[in-house]
Amino acid sequence: MSHQQTEPPRLDLARLPTPIERVERIRKGWTVLVKRDDLTGTSLTGNKVRKLEYLLADAQAGHARRVVTCGGVQSNHCRATAIAAARLGLDCVLFLRTAEPTPGPPTGNLRLDRLVGADVRFITPAQYRDRTAIMTEAAGPDGYVIPEGGSNALGAWGYVRAVDEMASQWHAPPSAIVCATGSGGTLAGLAIGVRRRALDLPVYGVAVCDNAAYFTDIIDNISADMTERWPALPRVRAHEVAVIEGYKGRGYALSTPEEMSDIASVARRSGLILDPVYTGKAFRPLLHEPDRFGPRPLFIHTGGIFGLLA
Ligand SMILES: Cc1ncc(COP(=O)(O)O)c(C=O)c1O
Missing domain, CATH: 3.40.50.1100 (Rossmann fold)
Structure with missing residues (x-):
């Protein structure tokens, strides 16, 4: 599938493609695929x-x-x-x-x-x-x-393109994609990228602040802007966006002991380092309601390591 002609110009800043790793030890008999966008670079890193x-x-x-x-x-x-x-x-x-x-x-x-x-x-x-x-x-x-x-129409292209990158890496599509959502651009790009390739899989954004209505609105607006500027892109509307609520805890950039203990537990079990503001919260639905995501979910590790060390 070639969509090259519709893509806006892009600089080469990230180390791409980032790997997709299998994390096996989260739950017995279950594999979580992790798209390591925390490896886009060392300091210039993350989604x-x-x-x-x-x-x-x-x-x-x-x-x-x-x-x-x-x-x-x-x-x-x-x-x-x-x-x-x-x-x-x-x-x-x-x-x-x-x-x-x-x-x-x-x-x-x-x-x-x-x-x-x-x-x-x-x-x-x-x-x-x-x-x-x-x-x-x-x-x-x-x-x-x-x-x-x-997070605007241009920035969201980063994750439209990331879907193409992942589609060239996986042998079969995962059962779901899960990411943190904080300003909406990553989720918007993923949802549009998945639709553009006609992939039949849900994309979930886990809200780390605000609420579902806030994010579905942002994504609807980004999608409207994108289809206006690049008409070949599919239009994703608010009601088609899946935002998971219930994991923002005490609020943006605030942590609870339960969240920190989940971060430690994932780190000890798998070596995967999550951050307290975004990925640590977004990974929690995979720990606490895994059945929601099917047999082979893919988590986008969007980075954030420096927040853990702050
Ligand atoms: C580490 C990390 N993960 C996830 C997100 C959320 O991405 P977005 O702002 O595109 O919703 C951000 C930024 O907000 C981030 O810094």
């Missing part, structure tokens, strides 16, 4: 790199000198953007959301943001609500604004 390949190609095509984006203090997306920008010789401004008047010492992702010279600006949750206006102003005429999580 965001796939989105940035398209977004930063667009920034370069428009001769941007600076990229501006936003997220939480430990945002993986911001860290990946800052590192990719440094690699491409672009300036990078990050608006990081924090309720703390003085955020503590830079650790994890924030440490890497600083190391590559990003212009880090802290904003309050109230200011964050006006992030689009704040970022547009900071960008100026020669800046390029990347929305939260890189």
Whole structure:
């Protein structure tokens, strides 16, 4: 199947293809396939790199000198953007959301943001609500604004393409695909990519914040934008998106002892390292309601290791 002609331009930033590994020891007689997108790179790593390949190609095509984006203090997306920008010789401004008047010492992702010279600006949750206006102003005429999580029509191409990559790797399709959903772009791309290849398998996004209606709306909007810009792509509507609720725990970037104990248990049983903000929460339905996903589910490991170490 060739869809090359419809694809937007892309930079080569991620180490691809990432492997699909079999994890056997989660439950007796059951295999979970894991798409190791935590191996897209060492520091420039995780799901965001796939989105940035398209977004930063667009920034370069428009001769941007600076990229501006936003997220939480430990945002993986911001860290990946800052590192990719440094690699491409672009300036990078990050608006990081924090309720703390003085955020503590830079650790994890924030440490890497600083190391590559990003212009880090802290904003309050109230200011964050006006992030689009704040970022547009900071960008100026020669800046390029990347929305939260890189989740827009262009960024979602990263996971449309990831489905093609996986389809060339697996011998038979898995029984389901499961991923964390935080800003919706990964889930949107996967759902559209699966439909585009006419694969008969459910794609589940596990909400790590907000609720199902929030995400189905985002994905509906991303899909509408994508089909407007690339009419050959299938249209995925809100009611066709499967979002799993019930695993966000205390909320975004907050952990519970049960979540941390599941992360430790998976690590000890299989060597698979999950992060507390995204993958640790998203893997839990596979542990606690495995029957929902059929005999051979595939989990997208979207990265996040620096959040674990922060
Ligand atoms: C490690 C990790 N996993 C999953 C996600 C969720 O992906 P998305 O923002 O595309 O929903 C993110 C970012 O939000 C992330 O950093």
